[in-house]
Amino acid sequence: AAILWIAAMPGVAATQSVPPVNDARSARMAGEPDRSLTLIDAWLAEYPDDSDAWLERGFSQMALRDFASARASFERTLQLSPDYQDAQIALARLDYFAGDYPSALSRLAGRHDTVE
Numbered sequence: 001a002a003i004l005w006i007a008a009m010p011g012v013a014a015t016q017s018v019p020p021v022n023d024a025r026s027a028r029m030a031g032e033p034d035r036s037l038t039l040i041d042a043w044l045a046e047y048p049d050d051s052d053a054w055l056e057r058g059f060s061q062m063a064l065r066d067f068a069s070a071r072a073s074f075e076r077t078l079q080l081s082p083d084y085q086d087a088q089i090a091l092a093r094l095d096y097f098a099g100d101y102p103s104a105l106s107r108l109a110g111r112h113d114t115v116e
Contacts, residue, residue: 018043024056033063051080055087067094 020043028036037060043053058073071094077087088107095104 018050018052021050021052021056024053024060028056028060028063033060036060037064049080051077051084051087054080055084055090058087058090062090062094067097070094 020039024036024039024043027033027039037057040053040057040060044050044057047053054073054077058070058077061067061070061073071091074087074090074094077084078091081087088110092104092107095101095107
């Protein structure tokens with residue numbers, strides 16, 4: 001039934017969680033980020049504008065320690081949904097881990113430029 005409901009939708013809402021995204025999140029949380037990424041990539045092949053899927057893709061990539069790809073996924077999330085706080089926080093974490101503390105603070109403060 002969920003598949004028919006999704007197929008009938010003209011597009012996936014930016015903040016709507018759907019079963020494949022939930023399944024991917026569950027796989028990541030169970031310690032299976034490779035499986036999570038496979039599920040998300042299959043979903044994104046059909047619904048490339050799903051910001052929730054891009055966010056989950058970034059978290060899966062972080063779990064795989066592929067930080068450059070994770071950053072690109074979180075940035076794509078923000079292109080689709082500019083006010084998506086989870087993506088901003090994830091990017092701030094990546095900035096912090098990279099030693100770019102001014103950018104991390106700037107993101108957490110809600111600004112996208114750097115702190116002087």
